[in-house]
Amino acid sequence: MAVYSLTGFSLVSLLSFGYLSWDWMKPSLVADVATDPMEKSLPPAFARPPHIIFILTDDQGYHDVGYHGSDIQTPTLDRLAAEGVKLENYYIQPICTPSRSQLITGRYQIHTGLQHSIIRPRQPNCLPLDQVTLPQKLQEAGYSTHMVGKWHLGFYKKECLPTRRGFDTFLGSLTGNVDYYTYDNCDGPGVCGYDLHEGEDVAWDQSGKYSTFLYAQRVSKILASHNPKEPIFIYVAFQAVHTPLQSPKEYIYRYRSMGNVARRKYAAMVTCMDEAVKNITWALKKYGYYDNSVIVFSTDNGGQTFSGGSNWPLRGRKGTYWEGGVRGIGFVHSPLIKRKRRTSWALVHITDWYPTLVSLARGNLSNVPDLDGYNVWPAISEGKESPRTEILHNIDPLYNHAKYGSLEDGFGIWNTAVQASIRVGEWKLLTGDPGYSDWIPPQTLTNFPGSWWNLERLTDGLRKSVWLFNITADPYERYDLSDQRPDVVRTLLARLVHYNRTAIPVRYPAENPRAHPDFNGGAWGPWASEDDGEDWEGGREPLKSRNKKKKCKICKLRSFFRKLNTRLMSNRI
Numbered sequence: 271m272a273v274y275s276l277t278g279f280s281l282v283s284l285l286s287f288g289y290l291s292w293d294w295m296k297p298s299l300v301a302d303v304a305t306d307p308m309e310k311s312l313p314p315a316f317a318r319p320p321h322i323i324f325i326l327t328d329d330q331g332y333h334d335v336g337y338h339g340s341d342i343q344t345p346t347l348d349r350l351a352a353e354g355v356k357l358e359n360y361y362i363q364p365i366c367t368p369s370r371s372q373l374i375t376g377r378y379q380i381h382t383g384l385q386h387s388i389i390r391p392r393q394p395n396c397l398p399l400d401q402v403t404l405p406q407k408l409q410e411a412g413y414s415t416h417m418v419g420k421w422h423l424g425f426y427k428k429e430c431l432p433t434r435r436g437f438d439t440f441l442g443s444l445t446g447n448v449d450y451y452t453y454d455n456c457d458g459p460g461v462c463g464y465d466l467h468e469g470e471d472v473a474w475d476q477s478g479k480y481s482t483f484l485y486a487q488r489v490s491k492i493l494a495s496h497n498p499k500e501p502i503f504i505y506v507a508f509q510a511v512h513t514p515l516q517s518p519k520e521y522i523y524r525y526r527s528m529g530n531v532a533r534r535k536y537a538a539m540v541t542c543m544d545e546a547v548k549n550i551t552w553a554l555k556k557y558g559y560y561d562n563s564v565i566v567f568s569t570d571n572g573g574q575t576f577s578g579g580s581n582w583p584l585r586g587r588k589g590t591y592w593e594g595g596v597r598g599i600g601f602v603h604s605p606l607i608k609r610k611r612r613t614s615w616a617l618v619h620i621t622d623w624y625p626t627l628v629s630l631a632r633g634n635l636s637n638v639p640d641l642d643g644y645n646v647w648p649a650i651s652e653g654k655e656s657p658r659t660e661i662l663h664n665i666d667p668l669y670n671h672a673k674y675g676s677l678e679d680g681f682g683i684w685n686t687a688v689q690a691s692i693r694v695g696e697w698k699l700l701t702g703d704p705g706y707s708d709w710i711p712p713q714t715l716t717n718f719p720g721s722w723w724n725l726e727r728l729t730d731g732l733r734k735s736v737w738l739f740n741i742t743a744d745p746y747e748r749y750d751l752s753d754q755r756p757d758v759v760r761t762l763l764a765r766l767v768h769y770n771r772t773a774i775p776v777r778y779p780a781e782n783p784r785a786h787p788d789f790n791g792g793a794w795g796p797w798a799s800e801d802d803g804e805d806w807e808g809g810r811e812p813l814k815s816r817n818k819k820k821k822c823k824i825c826k827l828r829s830f831f832r833k834l835n836t837r838l839m840s841n842r843i
Contacts, residue, residue: 319411319501319631320606321563323489323550324623326373326505327543327599328366328420328512329588331573333580333712334540335599340580341712342537343524346548347601350565354603355650356613361661361693362571362620364588364595364705366422366446368664369570369620370507374423374435375401376624376643378662380769383777386668389424391445391457392781394798396424397435402638404624405436408503411633414438416492418485419507422446426785428796433469441468441488443481443509445794450481450509450516455794463787465794472793480518481509482539486546490553498558501631506550510543513577517542533712536578564604564630566623571595580712585747590705591663591691593747607651616649616656626650662769663691668776672702675735684763686735692765696742699762701735709746738762 334340336348337356363369367388368379374397379385382398389395397403405415417437424430425444432440443465448455453466453476466473476484489506496502521538528534547567554560572595573579574588586592600618621643628635629645642662648654666689675687680701684690689702738752738759752759785797 318499318562319413320604321498321501321554321559322408322413322503322566322627322630323554323563324373324503324505324566324627325547325550325568326370326419326507327567327569328507328509329571329574329577329579330511330540330543330569330599331575331579331581331587332569332584332594332597332599333582334511334536334573338599341528342540344540344544346544346551347567350547350551350567350603351601353611354565354601355607355610357600357602357616357618357650358613359615360568360598360600360618361596361663362569362598362600363664364571364590366420366512366570370421370423371397372619372621372642373568373623374403374405376404376621376638376641377401378621378642378664378769380662380665380773381640381642383774385664385773386666386776386778388446389422390781391455391794392461392783392785393424394426394779394782394785395777396426396430398777399429403436404627405503405505407436407624407628407633407635407638408501408631409436409438411501411628411631413501413503413631414496415503415505416440417505417507418442418488418492419481419505420446420509420512421507425794425796426782426798427800428470429800431470431796437505439469439492441466441473441476442485442507443467447512447514448481448509449514451478453477453481461786463790463792463794467795472791472795474793480516480542482542482546485509486549489550493553493557493559496557498562502559503627503631508543508546510546511536511539511579513574515539515578530578532576532578533580534578561605564602564606564627566600566602566627568600568620568623569598572597575708575710580710582712583709583746585707585709586704587706587708587710590707591689591700592704592707593741593745594709595705596663596691602650609651609653612653614650614653616646616654617658617661618646618649618656619643619658619661622646622658660692660694660765662766663693665690665766665770665773666702668778670703672735674733675702679735680763681760683760683767690766692762692769693741694762694765696740697758697762698739698741698747699759699766700737701763701766703735704737 334342336344337351365388367384371379371382371384375382408415415437416439417432419442421432421442421444428434444467445455445465448465453464454462455465456462466476485508489504492504515532515535517535517538521542522535525534525537554563572581572588581587581594584594584597586594588595624643625635625641625645626647630647644657646656649656669689671687675685677685679686686701691700736752736759737750738755739747787794790797
């Protein structure tokens with residue numbers, strides 16, 4: 271695919287004409303909805319534990335929701351957010367596994383050993399078995415727990431599966447991305463398998479059903495069969511809108527005027543997901559759950575800009591520690607909220623949902639010490655100050671070290687070649703290589719010129735290893751203050767040193783050939799026994815499957831994006 275030039279238009283002109291300077295508080299984008307004076311009186315203290323529905327979307331960009339000024343139609347999300355509390359100072363992680371692990375454990379990834387990359391299909395790795403998960407705590411509190419959608423927290427042993435980690439039922443995929451219809455996933459040429467599971471069995475019979483529809487239908491079925499007088503927790507981890515870009519044709523037709531093909535397909539997938547959320551909300555009301563329910567909506571990381579996503583006006587994209595990679599779309603919708611219809615600027619992180627939801631469920635947190643999350647329900651429901659004052663975005667000792675970083679640049683206390691990022695109060699510090707640092711307007715996306723990055727990236731970005739921003743005053747990360755405020759840099763580096771002393775070793779084992787789907791009947795699934803350790807070297811080269819192999823579109827996409835990244839990197843130098 272060629273990368274087309276955008277005639278007469280560049281990032282320089284964007285900066286010059288002030289396109290990156292629209293008011294962060296502009297009413298049409300994130301402002302509060304006026305409270306109706308006739309609104310019913312606030313609900314009393316919960317008479318019984320609330321039903322909890324946690325909806326997580328995949329690779330949805332910060333700009334890709336209607337109430338952030340998007341060109342994508344999301345009427346359901348807009349309405350739910352407007353009637354609830356929008357979280358506009360909400361942070362997630364830059365890629366899939368880290369966000370999901372921190373949601374499920376309430377701990378930073380440096381405290382689970384998952385601080386590097388994602389869990390790959392052939393790795394003997396999963397969420398550490400000694401971690402007490404969020405659904406396990408809710409089970410202890412008397413909840414029925416169900417998961418629908420993408421797991422991506424490892425599956426090499428049966429002990430790693432969702433049904434062994436606190437969920438009563440599970441329908442979804444175990445790996446990171448699958449075909450939306452066939453549920454095939456390829457982890458390299460010829461390493462392909464089916465990935466849709468019902469409980470601990472392969473759900474061969476569900477092939478051909480579009481996953482967004484399938485998952486919403488499953489949620490409705492769970493609600494229809496459960497007693498609304500008994501508390502329920504449903505974790506809905508949509509595959510949407512991760513690649514491959516696939517959507518029913520009728521949704522694509524709505525965006526036929528979009529010239530950018532990737533953006534058109536992506537927009538269709540977002541709108542389809544929005545309608546799935548509408549159906550889930552309708553089921554909550556139909557079956558008698560809604561009045562005692564809490565709906566949490568969250569993205570898992572920033573949008574992937576060369577796959578149709580947009581994080582405008584934020585800097586960066588998925589996989590980076592710029593705001594475009596870690597600032598998420600988030601809101602809470604519930605009749606139980608005391609101060610509804612407003613925007614909250616309280617600092618919230620994805621680790622906070624663990625203690626917040628367990629507290630709402632009247633669960634016991636005393637036996638899970640040293641959580642990194644906080645109970646932020648008073649900040650969300652009542653508008654109180656957030657107990658959180660800082661966020662460790664991550665410390666990744668295995669990521670490629672920055673060429674120009676050194677211990678000397680880190681005041682002798684921190685090697686600035688190491689990829690790390692932290693926010694303390696209004697300040698944000700990045701060291702090492704934070705990832706691509708471009709600002710990409712939504713109307714350009716994959717039609718950007720050959721040089722995607724901005725002038726800062728081309729001139730001094732490659733020779734830097736420390737950045738400092740006042741995120742409150744400069745949410746777009748345009749003004750690096752590291753030279754002007756070395757005192758703040760040193761203070762935040764000391765916080766990184768503090769966190770690094772508490773980190774456990776990275777869990778990132780080598781891939782094992784025994785994981786090949788051909789050893790598992792053509793499907794991805796557990797392949798190691800209970801006695802096999804993570805360094806297990808057993809197995810042999812996989813035999814050819816007796817079943818005719820299907821072509822894997824995802825393999826072709828991955829190959830394409832690898833080649834594209836290589837080309838971009840070579841052009842950058």
